[in-house]
Amino acid sequence: ETGVTQSPTHLIKTRGQQVTLRCSSQSGHNTVSWYQQALGQGPQFIFQYYREEENGRGNFPPRFSGLQFPNYSSELNVNALELDDSALYLCASSLLGGKAYEQYFGPGTRLTVT
Amino acid sequence: DAKTTQPNSMESNEEEPVHLPCNHSTISGTDYIHWYRQLPSQGPEYVIHGLTSNVNNRMASLAIAEDRKSSTLILHRATLRDAAVYYCILLGASGTYKYIFGTGTRLKVLA
Numbered sequence: 203e204t205g206v207t208q209s210p211t212h213l214i215k216t217r218g219q220q221v222t223l224r225c226s227s228q229s230g231h232n233t234v235s236w237y238q239q240a241l242g243q244g245p246q247f248i249f250q251y252y253r254e255e256e257n258g259r260g261n262f263p264p265r266f267s268g269l270q271f272p273n274y275s276s277e278l279n280v281n282a283l284e285l286d287d288s289a290l291y292l293c294a295s296s297l298l299g300g301k302a303y304e305q306y307f308g309p310g311t312r313l314t315v316t
Numbered sequence: 317d318a319k320t321t322q323p324n325s326m327e328s329n330e331e332e333p334v335h336l337p338c339n340h341s342t343i344s345g346t347d348y349i350h351w352y353r354q355l356p357s358q359g360p361e362y363v364i365h366g367l368t369s370n371v372n373n374r375m376a377s378l379a380i381a382e383d384r385k386s387s388t389l390i391l392h393r394a395t396l397r398d399a400a401v402y403y404c405i406l407l408g409a410s411g412t413y414k415y416i417f418g419t420g421t422r423l424k425v426l427a
Contacts, residue, residue, distance in 0.1 A: 206359075235414060244403060244417030245360065258414055292359050298413065305415065307359030 206295050206308035214314045220281045223311045225293035227274040233257070233298045234276040235305060236268060239290040251276060252298055280313075288315045320404045325422040328394045336389040336421050338404030343384050348407045350415070351378065351389045353400040360403065360417075363389065399425045 207226045215221050227234050233252045237245035247260035251270035265281040274295070280287055290312050294305035321339040328334040340349065348367050352360040364371055364378045366387070371378040377390040391398055401420040407413060 233413070237415075237417075242419075244401075244419050245415070247414040247416065250414055260414065294359070294415075296413065304362045304365070305413075307361065309357075309359050 206293060206306050208291075208293055208308040208311050210311060211309070212312045212314075214316060215283050217283055217285060217315055219283050220279065221283060221313060223278045223280075223291050223293075223313070225276045225278070225295075225308055227276065227293075227295035228306050231274060231295035231297050231306070233296045234270055234274065235294045235296070236276070236278045237292040237294065238262075238287075239292060239310070241289075245292055248278070283315045285315050288313060319416070320406060320418050322402070322404055322418060322421045324419065325424065327424045327426060328391075329426050330396060331393050334391040334394045334398070334423065334425075336391070336402050336404075336423065337386065338388070339386045340404070340406055341385045343406055344408070346408060349378065349380060349384075349387050350405045350407050351376070352403045352405065352415075353398075354403070354420070355397075355400045363402070365407075394423075394425045396425050396427060399423055 206228050209224045235250040236248040239245040248262050249259040250257045254270045267279045269277045290310040292307050292310045294307045296305045350365040351363040353363050354360045364376050366378045379388045401422050403417050403420040405415045
């Protein structure tokens with residue numbers, strides 16, 4: 203069983219640029235959630251996708267957007283990067299309707315905005 | 317979204333039991349109690365979850381108060397590998413299954 207993978211591992215961008223982060227869900231999972239984790243804080247929910255449709259969103263501006271593909275891989279796009287966007291970005295996959303809503307997290311992408 | 321309150325940090329000696337408390341006084345009747353932990357430089361990993369009854373698995377035990385306003389994660393014999401940030405999370409049974417993380421409890425295990 204393949205776990206959740208994310209790419210790239212690290213990324214450095216300049217303020218105002220755009221970035222795309224990628225996530226490959228665990229096999230058989232139909233839901234992916236994205237979280238932002240600032241240094242020393244707990245992860246903050248950005249949004250969730252279920253069967254390619256957004257299924258809920260946290261308190262993040264529209265410049266944070268996402269996609270989920272038929273093979274359940276996913277992308278997080280952030281436009282007009284700001285310094286405060288520097289964080290660890292985590293994706294988590296789960297099987298909605300399956301076993302007790304367990305989410306399986308990837309190792310994260312560390313984004314630094316300069 | 318119901319919130320949880322945990323101590324910022326705790327210490328334990330290796331091979332001793334650890335009791336990690338969590339308060340969730342605004343929990344609703346359908347909220348599940350989930351525990352995750354985050355080892356250094358890794359994403360969070362599932363530990364255990366429960367609704368009303370106490371639960372055991374190979375990693376830990378979860379003790380839930382009768383009024384469900386608090387719970388305790390029990391590590392029966394702490395090892396150095398258990399040093400992590402432990403998060404107590406409430407998860408509603410409808411809509412978006414999103415986790416609301418707090419700042420968690422940083423567990424330090426002393427050799």
